[in-house]
Amino acid sequence: MNTQNSAVIKPHIAILIMLSALGPVALNIFLPSMPNLTESLRTSYDISQLTLTLYLVATALSQLILGPLSDKYGRRPIILAGVAVYIVASFSCAFAVNIEQLIIGRIFQAAGGCAGLVVTRAMVRDLYDQNKATSILGYMTMIMAIAPMMSPIIGGYLDQWSSWRASFYLVSVLGLMVFMLSFNKLHETNHQLVADMKLGNIIAKYRLLIVQRQYLGYVLGTSFGSAVFFAFIAGAPFYATKVLGLQPSEYGFYFIMVSCGYMSGNFISGRFATRLCGRLMLKMSSVVLTLGICVLIYFSYIGYDHPAYLFIPMSLVACSNGIAIPNGMSGAISAVPKLAGTASGLAGFMQISLGAAITFIVGYFHNGTATPMVVCMVVSAIFSVLFFMLMVQDESEKIS
Template sequence: MTDKAAIPPIWILIAATATGPLALNIFVPSMPGLVGTFDTDYATVQLGLTLYLISIAFAQLVYGPASDRFGRRPALLVGLAIYAGASALCALAWSIESLIAGRMLQAIGGCAGMVLGRAIVRDVYERDRAAGAIAVITMAMAVAPAVAPALGGYLDSAFGWRASFAVPALVGLMVLASASWRLTETNLTPIPSIDVMAMLRNYGSLLKSRAFLGYAGNTACSVGAFFSFLAGAPYVLIEILDRGPEEYGFYFVLISVGYMGGNFAASRLSTRFGVDRLIPVGVGVSMLGAITGVGCVIAGIVTPASVFLPMGLVAIGNGLSQPNGIAAAISVNPRIAGAASGLMGFGQMLAGAAFTQIVGFFQNETDHSAMAVMILIATVGSLSFYLLARGDRTTPAA
């Protein structure tokens, strides 16, 4: 490590990264009750999820360049302040419209940690060591959405739906205070301008890089596989197999454990073997799981095991490949690592939204074929994008 900023406490980056994923799912158990509370329909309540995801996608495009220009620390502090305030607004919501508006602001604030945690790591570590640190941080993005529904269900039953937003507000304030106290600036070479044309030039230079497109596309497709599962698995288990929501929650935790296991392995192996050796290993494991899932559909096997075990393999593989792909993508041009992180995150969110909608459109009432096929397509896409990056691994984006 040469000419790098002081390494910040990893727990601050983990906590900041977890804020957005925590808020994403914590109010899901309250959604049916909100229909009656606000005298509306379920589709309108569901906008609180859809617009949250879309808001994250677009906000990431701003945080990256802003942190490249003004620094990681102020950008993160502003985001955490917005997150805490918006969570409080949601807790005090007086209508479904005010709740949805609060959710959009909550997403705008919550995505700051998701973007800037990765950029901060890249500021203080070289590429291969950054992959290991990112793997640790990425575990927070697996733990938070896995725990959030169970936590939200408990809070709703014990204290009412407003508690599901009061807790994120409190968490946001605690992380904001911690970051203000312990986080120092890590972007030692800020870019000179942040006008719209400069932002477009930075994004344009990244989009012209086969290496960036390949690595970013690789991670976007792995996210697409995960959201394909999220879109199909609850319906298959609860509606087709007639199992309870609590059983789905149990199985989903197992998927998260698999993903975290892959992240843990990546954190230990990335420095030793390098990103370009671990990515194909991870994609290969995911491919095995995806093919197994499609094979179960072809064989007419529709059981909890046929739904969750193949996805467990996909999760392990994604846990191995994704942090390495992220580290490689934001290393293409380290000087605009924030812009690269934001653009990559934007692609991930759009991929997740697209795969979710496709699975929902083609979902049938007898099996999990739509989910299984889309997971396989996403995994093939992940491999294809990695092969694109392999052809231009050393070319900078500018």
């Protein structure tokens, strides 16, 4: 553990998990409602898709800003401000009368929710060395995955029993509960504040990170792996409901397969991160990712028209992400420990920006089939494996 943190009051892991889960819950809970939302607000598929794409764009840009701010002002104030924005924006979404208001609300919801996502990663790195941080992040994301796993089911039932607005009422209340808990129980972990945070210096720090081959390899490999998932969530709800005939609640139940795959990967990461080097864990994730994509291509080739066509290979992809994301992000934010917040923010920005681009591409080329989604998943997987294999060095070669 970092010696400078011996006097730091460690936040309970449950608080960190709840903070990290706010953004993913808001992202996933309304996915089953997107077809009905499109009809309710009298808009088109490509426009309603912006509630997902711009959510990811806002998440990406906010992480780019919130990381350095947490280095300068501390983790606690940034988290509290972010959750407050999340609450207000969620209520705004619930009362939206048109698609434009909903999109604006989603942008601010994402900006607030990602404070918990990016800053909690930096808090873990404040307190632990890389291997221990990887293990903790693995267990955190494994438990945290329960929320995104259950949220599509809950969102699907809320949509059927009430309307798509009910999901936003729920996340508003959850945000308020997490804010109150964080205000009372969350202590500061960053006691080495970076005072010199002018724009030019921030850009210089980002430049310092992106010229490091190790950092870039971790981030790009993780980002393209995540892009496979983002391609899936962009195309799957409409394909599953409109082509395969699934009800929103049924889509939520099938999504459990994906979340269980992700949790399995997180468990593997948490169990073995302190025993195996990060590069070996990433090789393992690449093998699982390749297997999932091969199954997807095979099902596409034989024309297998069943929900399993989507969800079996995606569960393998999710398992791969469950292994890769804790290891990739821990490796990235450990490149320059003093700039853990900045490194975490830039990594999150690159990861989510790529995800936003992928969701836009899937929506733009939507033709009523799974083809745009599958093509984006395959291409993203290829790049993920290449970056991990070619740019991430052995542990003995890591940059100090």
